[in-house]
Amino acid sequence: xxxxKVVQKRNNTTEVTISGELTIYExxxxxxxxIQPLTIQQQLNLKLAKLTEVDTAGIQVLIMLLNKAQExxxxxxxxxxxxxxxxxxxxxxxxxYFTVTKDKVKSNSGENP
Amino acid sequence: xxxxxxxxxxxxxAKEHLESMEHILLQLDEGEYNDETLNDIFRSAHTIxxxxxxxxxxxxxxxxxxxxxxxxxxxxxxxxxxxxxxxxLFQCRDHIQALVKTSSEEFNDNISLQESGxxxxxxxxxxxxxxxPSSTQNEAEEKxxxxxxxxLTQQKCWHISLRLSSDCLxxxxxxxxxxxxxxxxxxxxxxxxxxxxxxxxxxxxxETLYFAYEISLSTDADLATIENTFMFVQDDSDIxxxxxxxxxxxxxxxxxxxxxxxxxxRDVFIKCGSLTEQTLAQAHKNKEEIEALNSKSxxxxxxxxxxxxxxxxxxSDLQQQKSTNERKSNKQIRIDSDRLDNLINLxxxxxxxxxxxxxxxSTSKNPDLLEAVDDFEGFTEQIRDxxxxxxxxxxxxxxxxxxxxxxxxxxxxxxxxxxxxxGAETELDRLMVEKLGDPLTHIIRNAMDHGLxxxxxxxxxxxxxTGQLKLAAYHEAGHVVIAISDDGKGIxxxxxxxxxxxxxxISAEMKLTDNELFHLIFHPGFSxxxxxxxxxxxxxxxxxxxxxxxxLQGSIEINSTLGKGSEFKIRxxxxxxxxxxxxxxxxxxxxIIPQTTITECIDLTSHQHIEGRHCIDLRGEMIPFLNISExxxxxxxxxxxxxxxxxxxREELVIVQFGNDIAGIAVDRLYGEIQTVVKPLGxxxxxxxxxGGSTLLGNGDIAFILDIPQLIEMAINRDLSHRHLAN
Numbered sequence: 001x002x003x004x005k006v007v008q009k010r011n012n013t014t015e016v017t018i019s020g021e022l023t024i025y026e027x028x029x030x031x032x033x034x035i036q037p038l039t040i041q042q043q044l045n046l047k048l049a050k051l052t053e054v055d056t057a058g059i060q061v062l063i064m065l066l067n068k069a070q071e072x073x074x075x076x077x078x079x080x081x082x083x084x085x086x087x088x089x090x091x092x093x094x095x096x097y098f099t100v101t102k103d104k105v106k107s108n109s110g111e112n113p
Numbered sequence: 114x115x116x117x118x119x120x121x122x123x124x125x126x127a128k129e130h131l132e133s134m135e136h137i138l139l140q141l142d143e144g145e146y147n148d149e150t151l152n153d154i155f156r157s158a159h160t161i162x163x164x165x166x167x168x169x170x171x172x173x174x175x176x177x178x179x180x181x182x183x184x185x186x187x188x189x190x191x192x193x194x195x196x197x198x199x200x201x202l203f204q205c206r207d208h209i210q211a212l213v214k215t216s217s218e219e220f221n222d223n224i225s226l227q228e229s230g231x232x233x234x235x236x237x238x239x240x241x242x243x244x245x246p247s248s249t250q251n252e253a254e255e256k257x258x259x260x261x262x263x264x265l266t267q268q269k270c271w272h273i274s275l276r277l278s279s280d281c282l283x284x285x286x287x288x289x290x291x292x293x294x295x296x297x298x299x300x301x302x303x304x305x306x307x308x309x310x311x312x313x314x315x316x317x318x319x320e321t322l323y324f325a326y327e328i329s330l331s332t333d334a335d336l337a338t339i340e341n342t343f344m345f346v347q348d349d350s351d352i353x354x355x356x357x358x359x360x361x362x363x364x365x366x367x368x369x370x371x372x373x374x375x376x377x378x379r380d381v382f383i384k385c386g387s388l389t390e391q392t393l394a395q396a397h398k399n400k401e402e403i404e405a406l407n408s409k410s411x412x413x414x415x416x417x418x419x420x421x422x423x424x425x426x427x428x429s430d431l432q433q434q435k436s437t438n439e440r441k442s443n444k445q446i447r448i449d450s451d452r453l454d455n456l457i458n459l460x461x462x463x464x465x466x467x468x469x470x471x472x473x474x475s476t477s478k479n480p481d482l483l484e485a486v487d488d489f490e491g492f493t494e495q496i497r498d499x500x501x502x503x504x505x506x507x508x509x510x511x512x513x514x515x516x517x518x519x520x521x522x523x524x525x526x527x528x529x530x531x532x533x534x535x536g537a538e539t540e541l542d543r544l545m546v547e548k549l550g551d552p553l554t555h556i557i558r559n560a561m562d563h564g565l566x567x568x569x570x571x572x573x574x575x576x577x578x579t580g581q582l583k584l585a586a587y588h589e590a591g592h593v594v595i596a597i598s599d600d601g602k603g604i605x606x607x608x609x610x611x612x613x614x615x616x617x618x619i620s621a622e623m624k625l626t627d628n629e630l631f632h633l634i635f636h637p638g639f640s641x642x643x644x645x646x647x648x649x650x651x652x653x654x655x656x657x658x659x660x661x662x663x664x665l666q667g668s669i670e671i672n673s674t675l676g677k678g679s680e681f682k683i684r685x686x687x688x689x690x691x692x693x694x695x696x697x698x699x700x701x702x703x704x705i706i707p708q709t710t711i712t713e714c715i716d717l718t719s720h721q722h723i724e725g726r727h728c729i730d731l732r733g734e735m736i737p738f739l740n741i742s743e744x745x746x747x748x749x750x751x752x753x754x755x756x757x758x759x760x761x762x763r764e765e766l767v768i769v770q771f772g773n774d775i776a777g778i779a780v781d782r783l784y785g786e787i788q789t790v791v792k793p794l795g796x797x798x799x800x801x802x803x804x805g806g807s808t809l810l811g812n813g814d815i816a817f818i819l820d821i822p823q824l825i826e827m828a829i830n831r832d833l834s835h836r837h838l839a840n
Contacts, residue, residue, distance in 0.1 A: 024282050027319035036314060056287050060311075061319055068314055091292055092326075093304045 001026050002051070004034045013043040014074075016065075019050030022058035031061050035068070044069040048098075049080035054088055063097060119286070119345035123164050125447065127213045130157040132513065134206050139516045142199050148188070155184040161209065163341065166297065167290045172220040173212045176230050180205050183240045192240050203517070205233050269357045270302060271339060272387040274367060275326040278349035283320050286346055292328075294342050299332025303385040309373050325373065329385035361392045450543075453503055460500045461691060461790035467493045468787065468811030494788065497691055504544070508586045508595070509537030511546050515557055515584060522561050529568055529578055530561055535585035541593050545665050545685055549595070552658040556597050556681050557582070559655070564601030564679055574676070576600065592667075592709065593687060598680035604673040606630050613639065628773060631671035635659040666805060668771055668822050684771075694789035694808070696816065697767065698782040699741040703816035705789050705808060706778065710769045710821040717766040717779055727832050729777060731768070737832035738766060738777030739824065744803060769821050776828035778819070791818060803827065 002020035009015060016038070022030060048062075062085075069076050081089075081100050089098050137154040158181040165173035180202070186192045194202070208230055212220065220226060234241075273295070277288060295301060307325040311317070330339070336354060343352050353370075355363055364387060368378045382388040467490055474486040512534045523530040541549075565571075565580035572578055581600045586593060606627055613619045613633045625633075633639060635655045662669050666686045673679035686692070686709070694705035717738075721730045728735045741747070766777040791806045798804070805820035 024287075024320060031317065031319040036317075055282075056289060056322065056324065057282050057319055060323060063308060064311065064314065064317055064319075067311060071314075088289070091289065091296070091304075092306045093301075094306055 002030055004030070006034075006038065008039065008041065011043075012041045013045055014039065014041045015045040015047065015079075017047040017050070018062075019052070021053040022051055022061065023053060023055045024057035027057040027061050031064065035061060035065050038065070038068070040069050040072050040074050042074055043077065044074045045077045045079050047079045048085055049082050051082040051084055054082075054084045059085075059088055059092075059094070066097065117285075119284075120168060122345065122447070123168060124213065126164065127161050130161050131206060131210050131213070132510075133157050134209075135203075135517055136513060138199055138203055138206065139520065141194055142196070142520065146194065151184065151188045151194075155181065155188050158184055158209075159338075160341065161213075163294060163297075163338075165213075166294055167342070167345065169290065170217060172215070172217055173209065176205075176212060176234070177209055179234055179237060179241060180209065183237060186240065198240060201233070201236055203521075205237070208233055269331060269333060270386065271330045271332065271357060272355040272359065272364070272382075272385065273326075273328040273330060273339065274351075274353040274355070274371065275328065275343075276351040276371070277322055277324075277326075277346055279321045279323075280349070281322045281346055288322070288324065288326065291342050291346075292326075295328065295330055295339070298334045298338065298342075299330055302329040302331050304328045305381045305384060307373060307381065309377065327378075327381050327385055327387075329387050355387070361388065361395070364388050448503075456500055457504070457691075460497055461792075464493055464497060464691060464788045464790050465809050465811065469813075470811075472811040497788065501542075501687075501691060502540075504542050505540040506543045506546055507537060508539050508541050508546060508593075509534070511550060511553070512537050512584050512586070514550070515553065518554060518557060519561065519582060522558060526561060527567065528561065528565055528580060530565055530580045530582055533581065533583045535583065536587045539586035539588065539593060541586075541685065542687065548661065548665055549683075549685075552661045552683070553584075553595070553597070555655070555658050556683075557584070560597060560599040560601065560679065560681075564599040564603075566602055588687075589684070593685045595683040595685070596680055597683075598678060600678040603675040603677055603679050604631060604634070604671070605675055609633055628671070631673065634671075635669070663822065666820070666822070670773060692789050692791060692818075694787050694818065695767070696784035696787045696810070697741075697765070697778075697780040698784065699745075699780045700747040702745070702747055703810060703814055704741060704780065705787065705816050705818045706767055706769065707789075707818070707821060708786060710771055711767055712770045712775070713768045714783060715766050715768060715777075716764055717777075718764045720766070727828065729766070731777075734775075736768065736775055736777050737828040738779055739828045739831065740779045741819075742781075744824070744827070769825065771822045771825050774825045774829060776825040778824060778828075789816075789818060 002018055002022045005015075005017040005019075007015040007017075046065075051058075054062075066076060078098060078100050081098055085098055089095050134154055134157045137150050137157070140150050141154075158177055162174050162177040162181055165177065183192070183198075183202075187194050192198075211226060212230070215223060215226060275288075275291075277286075277291075278284075281288070292301070292304065305327040307327065308323065310323045310325060312323070332339070336356065339354055340352075343350065346352075353367055355367065364382060368375050368382065371378055379388065379393060383390060383393070467486075471486055471490060474482045477483075516532055516534075519530055519532040560582060561580075565582065566574075566576075568578045571580065583596070583598045585596045585598070587596075588594070609630050610619070610625075613630075613636070614621050616639060618633060618636050618639065619625065635658070639655070659669055662683055662685070668684050670682040670684065671679065672682070686707070693708040695708050695711055697704050697706060715731065717729070722728075727739060728737050730736075765780050765783050767780060767783070768775065768777050787810075789808045792808055793806050794801070794804065803820050803824050804817050805823075806818040808816050808818060810816050
């Protein structure tokens with residue numbers, strides 16, 4: 001089971017750190033237990049540097065998290081990414097979803113890097 | 114298709130490709146060296162590697178990749194496949210076979226397998242292109258520059274539109290494997306992961322695939338190869354592959370056919386480079402013109418243009434794709450053997466029920482009903498035959514295997530041997546074909562080891578230097594005969610007799626016919642080979658061969674002429690599941706005699722019983738016979754019962770034949786032909802001689818199916834022992 005750490009900061013920021021493996025085996029329970037009930041403030045900071053393994057089901061859960069944040073009109077910042085996610089994004093050219101950037105990344109913009 | 118099922122398919126296909134590799138290597142070995150064979154063997158290796166890659170079976174991929182590389186070089190005429198390389202490739206093929214049988218985990222633990230693989234690769238090194246690293250990870254990168262160079266001259270960009278089954282992830286298939294595989298085929302110019310289909314957070318299921326993909330792939334691979342990537346998900350996915358030659362209209366039709374928003378898809382396609390703004394605009398203009406024309410000419414009935422386009426797309430562009438699919442499916446359908454067995458079982462029940470109806474109808478004496486039942490019987494028989502045919506496979510598959518056995522064994526023995534195959538198209542029950550492998554191998558090895566002489570010896574007796582070995586299959590009176598013959602030195606009867614006496618199998622005084630002497634080699638513990646070679650005479654003797662064949666209700670016959678050669682004939686029933694039987698009765702018990710073994714039925718009392726022997730004189734020929742009631746001790750001990758039963762004389766004698774042997778079986782009553790569904794007896798009856806199975810009769814009674822080869826043997830032996838007593 002992947003580990004998730006949620007820190008609700010005073011400055012209207014929700015900081016989410018996910019580590020471990022996020023694959024089809026854990027995706028459903030991880031989603032219902034952590035992502036669905038997650039409270040997101042105006043700013044979502046995502047730390048994904050310690051996500052050791054990710055597959056398509058895992059990536060979908062992450063995108064669902066980004067979608068949720070977007071629906072709540074929260075700004076999204078991806079603070080860090082693990083090699084596993086980078087590799088996945090390399091293969092599927094998903095950089096517009098997952099790029100470490102100081103700029104705010106919109107989740108459904110479809111921008112090409 | 115779930116992952117397990119897909120893996121199952123992978124193993125089945127890998128097996129086929131390995132067989133075809135072996136076949137081609139044999140061709141190469143015989144000097145049939147042309148582009149087509151080289152292409153075929155390359156493709157086989159390539160497919161194994163590719164499919165293994167989809168399942169992340171790295172140990173197979175890594176090794177096969179090198180083989181593929183060597184074959185590719187041969188294909189490009191950079192190297193020639195000489196005898197040394199053929200021999201090595203044979204070993205490599207076997208190694209791949211071993212790898213396919215081993216899981217990744219097992220492989221990691223199996224050091225000897227790893228070593229032998231490494232050893233083979235070292236041996237292959239003279240033929241490997243030094244610049245090409247053997248690691249597959251680098252393959253994609255390695256290929257890239259080459260492809261880019263080609264792109265300068267000819268840009269071949271395929272467009273692949275993937276709407277994979279939403280259950281794909283649940284079934285253990287991650288799109289990662291497909292995309293990785295595609296990137297190995299060439300360069301993925303662009304891949305657009307479409308996330309439009311994500312549901313709201315409350316309807317989200319983390320194990321459902323919501324991604325859709327539009328891919329533009331630059332590759333030299335053909336449609337079939339690209340298609341193959343998706344062969345394990347084809348069933349419930351929508352996959353459209355547009356060739357580099359596809360027109361703007363094809364793309365527009367595809368856009369219309371896809372579930373996502375058209376404008377969004379146009380943007381995606383432009384990003385993929387599959388469409389450009391200009392072509393789109395041009396197409397749009399054309400379309401408007403056509404629509405204008407259409408509306409002008411037939412105002413009432415404006416054909417919905419997108420649909421029409423979709424049709425053309427389906428008819429024209431997908432035609433290529435379809436035709437390859439059709440070609441594949443026309444050839445074969447893979448069916449789970451359990452399902453087939455189930456069908457055969459059901460048909461067995463149908464046959465039994467049909468007999469019950471038959472019985473009821475005959476008591477009712479209603480002519481209309483009788484006629485209908487008669488027709489019903491005809492169809493039941495046809496269904497039975499058709500179903501049994503489904504299980505039939507050509508024997509050629511197993512014969513093919515022996516080409517390799519013969520080649521290797523000949524090399525090992527330093528003999529020149531040529532294998533001829535006849536009647537490879539003869540069909541036989543699949544189960545039997547599988548079980549025949551071992552006995553055939555043994556007989557063939559024996560023939561090569563003991564039968565065929567070394568070159569010098571052959572030349573000295575005036576034979577051609579190459580030993581001739583023939584494998585033939587044909588139908589004969591409801592049986593399939595497989596004959597293995599050689600032109601070697603033949604079996605020396607005297608040697609067999611001496612050895613048998615020496616081993617106390619027969620006594621010195623016994624007079625045996627040639628045929629009986631030949632059959633002594635099937636006696637357990639009998640081996641004439643004075644030296645135990647690596648090939649034959651390794652303890653697993655001819656008795657095992659005989660037992661294997663007998664377990665298939667078959668028999669072996671030997672013909673041999675000293676100095677000229679020998680022939681082994683294996684005679685097998687066509688099928689084991691349902692047979693045409695002949696229903697007889699002895700005392701109160703019903704028996705079935707397989708129809709194919711019966712030559713005639715005679716009246717026992719009218720033939721002369723030969724004094725002191727269990728034999729009758731049938732048209733001047735001595736026929737041994739036995740009483741069923743005696744053999745199976747029906748109604749208690751026969752000797753005590755005999756006097757009581759005197760009022761019912763045993764008068765019917767069924768003459769049965771199996772191979773060269775003939776015997777009579779005395780019964781009380783003959784009923785006639787009956788379709789018999791063979792039900793095996795439980796293992797506790799294994800030691801029961803003379804009965805091969807049981808069946809249910811139409812009236813619910815049980816009948817035993819007689820094992821004729823065993824009974825004939827019993828009759829002959831009893832007669833023999835009588836003779837010895839008399840002597």
